[in-house]
Structure formats: structure tokens, C-alpha cells
Amino acid sequence: MGASLYEPINVYKPLAPDIGIVDGPFEYLTVGGIRLPLPFTTRMTVVRLSNSDLFLHSPIKFDERLAKELHRLGTVRHLVSPNQFHYAHIGEWARAFPEAISWASPRVRQRARARHVNINFTRDLDAHAPEEWRGEIDQLLFPGGYFKEIIFFHKSSRTLILTDTIINLELDMISEPWRTAAKLTGMYHPYGQIFFGMRLPLLIQRRQAKGAIGKIRSWRPKRILLSHGRCFDGDADEVIRSIFGGPAD
Numbered sequence: 688m689g690a691s692l693y694e695p696i697n698v699y700k701p702l703a704p705d706i707g708i709v710d711g712p713f714e715y716l717t718v719g720g721i722r723l724p725l726p727f728t729t730r731m732t733v734v735r736l737s738n739s740d741l742f743l744h745s746p747i748k749f750d751e752r753l754a755k756e757l758h759r760l761g762t763v764r765h766l767v768s769p770n771q772f773h774y775a776h777i778g779e780w781a782r783a784f785p786e787a788i789s790w791a792s793p794r795v796r797q798r799a800r801a802r803h804v805n806i807n808f809t810r811d812l813d814a815h816a817p818e819e820w821r822g823e824i825d826q827l828l829f830p831g832g833y834f835k836e837i838i839f840f841h842k843s844s845r846t847l848i849l850t851d852t853i854i855n856l857e858l859d860m861i862s863e864p865w866r867t868a869a870k871l872t873g874m875y876h877p878y879g880q881i882f883f884g885m886r887l888p889l890l891i892q893r894r895q896a897k898g899a900i901g902k903i904r905s906w907r908p909k910r911i912l913l914s915h916g917r918c919f920d921g922d923a924d925e926v927i928r929s930i931f932g933g934p935a936d
């Protein structure tokens with residue numbers, strides 16, 4: 688069985704007032720500059736702020752029709768790289784929307800430069816939400832060593848916006864070797880699991896991990912959006928407890 692997309696792709700799918708997702712086309716694993724025939728899916732989250740500015744989390748490949756659809760929703764303003772692995776299409780969106788601000792995650796500038804991907808990042812993300820969205824979206828820096836990422840929380844919809852921190856692949860939608868890798872690492876639906884590369888760093892950075900997980904719990908998310916695999920809608924408490932442990936851990 689081949690890999691499947693989260694159809695329809697390149698269309699805005701509203702989830703709650705002012706927040707929705709756009710599922711993207713396949714991306715391919717690249718190692719040492721070589722694109723391997725190993726497709727995986729990605730997803731972009733879109734938040735509309737109260738001033739009508741749009742926050743695009745982990746922008747998927749640029750698509751003209753999608754750009755027009757988003758333009759009708761609001762002003763494409765914030766192009767957000769949440770971690771150093773999700774940035775490749777920000778340049779395409781920035782060229783289409785020159786007034787947008789490109790937000791860099793830790794180390795992404797070096798990674799883009801090393802891979803000759805030309806992106807003019809204008810601002811840097813850190814552990815605290817900037818003034819531009821502080822009232823509506825909170826954020827934290829989730830430790831994970833090399834795989835650290837900025838996690839966001841959309842307050843009004845109580846939506847946790849993750850990138851790679853939790854992966855929840857649907858086994859019947861992926862092909863080998865992803866299927867075996869997902870099974871071995873527990874990163875599959877319906878359980879989901881912390882991205883395997885983060886697990887050792889989280890043990891080492893135990894104190895920071897505890898602080899970040901405590902903050903996620905204090906947000907009391909209702910749904911969890913992910914970049915890879917199926918999102919969690921409605922049972923966020925249980926997912927957080929089973930993946931990150933209970934409050935006493």
C-alpha cells in the first residue's frame with residue numbers, strides 16, 4: 688500500500704473560530720542534499736488574530752489558489768518556523784507577501800544557510816510570545832536538544848499547536864520504512880508519542896522539560912494539532928497525561 692495524503696490538500700479547514708489547518712502535499716526526506724523517495728505529509732496551522740493578521744505556523748509549499756483563499760481570510764503577516772526542520776517554504780510565501788514577517792526558530796538560520804535555502808528571516812522566536820500575538824497566542828520553548836521547538840497555544844480555542852514534539856502517524860496511510868519506524872517508536876495513531884529524537888535530550892534536560900510540560904498542562908488544551916499524522920480533537924487531557932505523564936511525575 689502506498690502513502691496517502693490528508694485530502695483535500697491546499698484548502699483551509701476551519702476547526703474553531705479564527706483557527707484552522709491546511710494539509711499539504713508530500714514532502715520527501717532529504718539526506719546530504721539528496722531527495723529520497725520517502726514521502727511524508729505535513730500540515731500548516733493558520734490563526735487569524737483580532738487585527739485580521741494571519742499567523743502561518745510551518746507554512747506548507749506555496750500554492751497560488753491557497754494564497755488567494757488565505758488573503759480573503761486576513762492579511763498574511765507572520766510566517767513562523769517553529770523548529771529548524773520546518774522552514775523550507777517560508778521564502779516562497781515571503782516573496783508572495785512582502786509585508787510578512789519571517790520568524791526564525793533556534794538554529795534555523797544556520798540550517799537554511801548550510802542548505803543554500805535563501806530565506807530572509809526578519810525576527811527571532813524565543814521562549815516568550817512577542818507583542819504581535821501575545822494577547823491571543825502563548826508560546827514556550829520545548830527542550831529537546833537538537834530537536835527543540837517552539838510550542839504555541841491559541842487561547843480562545845484552547846488549541847495546542849505542535850510541530851514534531853508529538854507524532855501520530857496513521858499506519859494505513861504510510862508506506863515503508865516509515866511504518867516500521869512508527870511501530871518501533873510508538874509514534875502512531877491512536878496513541879501518538881514524543882518524537883524519538885527528543886527523548887534522550889528530554890531526560891537530560893529534565894528540569895526544563897518539567898517546566899515546559901507544566902506550562903502545557905496549565906493551558907488546559909482542548910485539542911492538539913500536529914504537523915505529522917492525525918491531530919487530537921477533544922481528548923487532549925488524556926493524550927497529555929499518557930504522553931507526558933501525570934502532574935506528579
Ligand SMILES: [Fe+2]
Nearest residue numbers: 772850851914
Ligand atoms: Fe517535522
